[in-house]
Amino acid sequence: MECNPVVWFEIYVQDMDRARKFYEAVLQITLEKLNNPSDLPGLDMWAFPMAMEKSGAGGSLVRMEGVASGGNSTLVYFACEDCAVEASRVTTAGGSIQREKMSIGEYGFIVLAIDTEGNMLGLHSMK
Template identity: 65%
Template structure:
């Protein structure tokens, strides 16, 4: 029997780390932290090991392209509209505006400066 959520880490591959860091730090108003990892440039999102959810990192690695569309990582937002307001100014694009997902809250899809599609998720009011 599973005791926690099955996904524990995500990596978002980038071509230009400075550009990508600037985008994510601007949209989500957070600072990324350098991770020491041989053969790749990694910058992690904030992590709280004792909290529900997963963290991850921006990664630049030789031979790995950005812009894959097979998996979408969703970022928690208290109000999706606030992050959406920052996306275009930070160099990204809005793919799908804030949309109700019924009892699960609201979501939006955006494309970062590296061509990666990511999701924004806002829980319903009673879950906040």
């Protein structure tokens, strides 16, 4: 394989405004509205900031009629300088902490959190 195996991710939500506010507050970013294909009415997508020339995967929040959020087995980890910083914003933004910052040995540290839509997310840092 000549590239990273993950090229895109989607986090399904029920309330787009609430979910956007959560991720923008915790990660201190601004999501960008994506244009909907004309053959998919009722689709609402907001992308995380992407640097196309860099490694890693881009992705978006998605609200689609008939597709529920939460309860899935997909876990997306967001890169952080120190995951404790982003974790400190989770509760204020309407989410909850599932697992406080913990060491994963030589691979750094993680925090597991639950967003406003019931999805679990990971925060990862090397310090």
